[in-house]
Amino acid sequence: MKIKTIFIKNFRQFWKESTLNFSCSNEKNVTVIHGANGSGKTSLLNAFKWCFYGKTDFDTGTENILNEAAIQKATTGDELEIVITVIFEHEGAIYNASRKALYRKLPNNAVEDLKTVTFKIQKTLESGETISIDTPVSEINKVLPEGLHPYFFFNGERIEKLAGVNESGQIKEAIKRLMGLKQIERAERHLKKASESFRKVNAESSDETYQSLAQTVERINDDVENKKSLLSNLKLEYGEKSKRKEDVEKKLKTYEESKALQNQRSLLNDTNERITEDMELNERQRKELIDKNRAVVLSQSLVQKCEALVDKNRKKGLLPYKVRAPFIDDLIEQDVCICGRTIHGQNNVIELLNKAKETAGNDELDEVYSSVSYYLKNQEQSLKEYDEKLQELTEAQNKSRKRKKENENFISEIGLKIGSIKNSEIIELEERRDKLTEELKELDFNIRTLEVEIPELLGNLTGETKSLEKLEKKQKDHSLVVRRISAANNVAKVFNELNDYFTDQVRNSLSERVDGTFRQIIRKNVRAYISEDFQLKIEKQSKLGDIEAKEQSTGEKQVTSLSFISSIISLAKEKHVQGGKFFRGGLYPLVMDSPFGALDDDYRYKVAERVSNLADQVIIFVSNSQWNGNVKDACASRVGNSYRLIHHATTDVAKTMDSNEYLRFSNDGFEYSTLEETS
Amino acid sequence: MKEIISKLTKEEQQILQNVMTLEQTNLYIKDLKQNRTKEKEAIQNVVNLIEREIRHEN
Numbered sequence: 100m101k102i103k104t105i106f107i108k109n110f111r112q113f114w115k116e117s118t119l120n121f122s123c124s125n126e127k128n129v130t131v132i133h134g135a136n137g138s139g140k141t142s143l144l145n146a147f148k149w150c151f152y153g154k155t156d157f158d159t160g161t162e163n164i165l166n167e168a169a170i171q172k173a174t175t176g177d178e179l180e181i182v183i184t185v186i187f188e189h190e191g192a193i194y195n196a197s198r199k200a201l202y203r204k205l206p207n208n209a210v211e212d213l214k215t216v217t218f219k220i221q222k223t224l225e226s227g228e229t230i231s232i233d234t235p236v237s238e239i240n241k242v243l244p245e246g247l248h249p250y251f252f253f254n255g256e257r258i259e260k261l262a263g264v265n266e267s268g269q270i271k272e273a274i275k276r277l278m279g280l281k282q283i284e285r286a287e288r289h290l291k292k293a294s295e296s297f298r299k300v301n302a303e304s305s306d307e308t309y310q311s312l313a314q315t316v317e318r319i320n321d322d323v324e325n326k327k328s329l330l331s332n333l334k335l336e337y338g339e340k341s342k343r344k345e346d347v348e349k350k351l352k353t354y355e356e357s358k359a360l361q362n363q364r365s366l367l368n369d370t371n372e373r374i375t376e377d378m379e380l381n382e383r384q385r386k387e388l389i390d391k392n393r394a395v396v397l398s399q400s401l402v403q404k405c406e407a408l409v410d411k412n413r414k415k416g417l418l419p420y421k422v423r424a425p426f427i428d429d430l431i432e433q434d435v436c437i438c439g440r441t442i443h444g445q446n447n448v449i450e451l452l453n454k455a456k457e458t459a460g461n462d463e464l465d466e467v468y469s470s471v472s473y474y475l476k477n478q479e480q481s482l483k484e485y486d487e488k489l490q491e492l493t494e495a496q497n498k499s500r501k502r503k504k505e506n507e508n509f510i511s512e513i514g515l516k517i518g519s520i521k522n523s524e525i526i527e528l529e530e531r532r533d534k535l536t537e538e539l540k541e542l543d544f545n546i547r548t549l550e551v552e553i554p555e556l557l558g559n560l561t562g563e564t565k566s567l568e569k570l571e572k573k574q575k576d577h578s579l580v581v582r583r584i585s586a587a588n589n590v591a592k593v594f595n596e597l598n599d600y601f602t603d604q605v606r607n608s609l610s611e612r613v614d615g616t617f618r619q620i621i622r623k624n625v626r627a628y629i630s631e632d633f634q635l636k637i638e639k640q641s642k643l644g645d646i647e648a649k650e651q652s653t654g655e656k657q658v659t660s661l662s663f664i665s666s667i668i669s670l671a672k673e674k675h676v677q678g679g680k681f682f683r684g685g686l687y688p689l690v691m692d693s694p695f696g697a698l699d700d701d702y703r704y705k706v707a708e709r710v711s712n713l714a715d716q717v718i719i720f721v722s723n724s725q726w727n728g729n730v731k732d733a734c735a736s737r738v739g740n741s742y743r744l745i746h747h748a749t750t751d752v753a754k755t756m757d758s759n760e761y762l763r764f765s766n767d768g769f770e771y772s773t774l775e776e777t778s
Numbered sequence: 779m780k781e782i783i784s785k786l787t788k789e790e791q792q793i794l795q796n797v798m799t800l801e802q803t804n805l806y807i808k809d810l811k812q813n814r815t816k817e818k819e820a821i822q823n824v825v826n827l828i829e830r831e832i833r834h835e836n
Contacts, residue, residue: 279802282798282801282802283798283801285801285820286797286798286800286801289797289801289820289821289824290797290824292821292824293821293824293825293828296821296825297825297828579832579833582832583828583829583832586787586789586790586793586828586831586832587793587824587828589785589786589787589790590786590790590793590794590797593782593783593785593786593790593794594794594797596782597779597782597783600779600782
């Protein structure tokens with residue numbers, strides 16, 4: 100996919116029509132759009148998302164996306180439209196994707212959403228023939244699946260979140276989608292369904308037990324599938340709402356009255372996040388400790404009995420044995436008693452010695468005795484150590500719980516303080532935040548419930564399926580339908596194994612790439628990798644071996660995430676070029692909004708320098724201050740097209756200012772932004 | 779990978795290959811799970827594939 104042009108009409112800051120042409124050259128593959136804060140960089144990024152999928156990342160979603168100047172200029176009753184058209188090239192064809200939304204102007208500058216959004220795609224084939232696509236939604240997902248969109252069109256201010264633990268599900272999903280592993284998952288699902296369909300046929304000629312089992316397996320399978328899909332949707336919703344909440348909190352920091360309180364709340368929230376992580380770790384450690392020492396605890400009564408028995412025998416003088424069997428054997432063999440007399444011919448003596456041998460101890464018994472004694476001595480110590488460790492962990496957990504609760508109380512107090520500030524905008528933001536917090540809590544509860552329910556259901560499913568398969572084995576061995584059921588199940592199982600195999604393979608390959616890019620940029624002696632549970636992790640070298648580097652700065656997290664995205668793009672490109680049977684891959688552009696935000700001068704320069712190598716086409720939206728700093732120098736040789744975002748303002752500052760590349764006085768009396776090509 | 783696939787009989791390997799090709803064409807249908815008609819169609823196609831491969835004569 101290479102983006103050629105975007106036309107924007109009446110979208111957010113862009114009044115009337117604006118056009119942006121992107122560089123598609125291989126050598127100069129970078130297009131830069133630079134502008135001041137609020138001039139429309141994030142709007143441009145969202146223009147792509149709205150055009151392709153009808154969505155935006157703004158906390159108000161698709162509300163208020165109609166340009167305000169257009170509304171003010173129109174007369175009541177007039178129809179207004181937002182149009183965004185993206186022209187791009189993909190696998191030899193030229194696509195023209197266009198989305199249009201209609202509105203009507205109402206009195207007092209209000210607008211009515213006419214809810215008539217149209218989305219069209221026209222495709223011009225290599226032969227020159229142009230066709231209208233009947234299923235544009237499917238078509239755009241064929242080119243760039245919606246789930247992958249955030250990896251290629253991303254907001255730099257949020258990118259560091261990728262390096263967070265909570266994003267592992269998202270990372271796994273992205274890898275699976277991009278590498279074609281989704282089709283393996285689908286294949287497995289469809290084969291299971293096909294097996295159910297054959298089972299229905301088989302049930303018609305089988306007994307009630309089979310029928311009921313087949314129904315149970317089908318029901319549990321459906322249940323698992325529905326719950327899995329619900330879980331993934333809830334996680335997605337959770338991610339979106341968290342981002343919205345962050346945006347609201349960011350806005351609260353822009354008001355003088357709420358800034359300090361919001362900063363304090365953010366700090367407390369961060370602390371609570373860390374406490375929650377610690378508590379989860381503590382919970383895992385306690386479980387491990389209990390599991391490991393289960394035998395020590397459960398064997399207590401047995402150990403006590405054993406102790407009493409050994410003690411009793413010790414007191415009786417039976418343990419340890421004074422006379423050992425090999426000693427008696429030696430006496431008989433050497434034919435000499437301990438008093439010096441011969442034993443030979445003394446039948447009653449030999450008999451007595453043999454009898455004594457039966458109750459005498461031997462090496463084996465001695466060994467058992469000493470190991471039992473040792474175990475009993477240690478048992479007490481192990482139990483003591485276990486108790487102490489458990490107590491220590493429990494105390495730490497209680498402390499964390501208490502601290503978390505205290506912080507929560509502070510947070511709710513801050514909420515009340517912000518809510519009582521006499522500023523309607525702040526109150527509205529705080530209400531929105533409260534609502535989102537409640538919704539997030541509910542989502543979190545539902546996610547956790549499902550995460551417990553699904554493994555339980557899977558356990559049930561395994562048991563019931565085994566019973567069903569047993570019955571099927573007993574049925575006519577060579578019945579056609581049973582053979583078909585068995586074939587469907589066998590192939591489904593192999594797809595399941597292939598899924599694990601490929602996921603692992605792709606993860607390892609990505610891990611290597613992430614580390615390669617990461618080390619080229621990062622200054623510290625650390626390495627980046629994707630862990631088995633798909634977390635983007637950083638390890639630092641120490642004398643004791645590699646240890647996880649938990650504390651990363653925002654800038655370092657950004658570099659990590661950027662390395663991850665660039666690795667995805669390069670692996671996708673490689674797989675696309677190879678054209679393998681299982682992996683699809685693809686060629687994708689990299690469109691970044693403010694990717695240099697939290698980076699210091701050195702990182703900024705290195706990232707800007709390497710950014711052009713990250714993908715075949717790179718589009719960067721950057722602040723004027725960053726662009727005019729070292730970013731321009733670092734990537735100048737690769738820039739094909741560059742644009743300046745100009746904000747037309749009605750303020751006195753704009754009127755009285757002599758010359759400013761990014762700000763102009765608006766003679767129309769409306770505020771809006773335009774684009775100007777620069778050399 | 780070969781090790782995993784070699785667990786299957788020849789007929790089952792053929793099913794695997796055909797299902798894979800079939801799923802490649804389904805890949806671009808957005809939200810296949812939600813699109814019940816398409817999902818049913820996809821399952822029926824898999825059923826047909828298995829029926830074609832596992833017959834009386836083999």
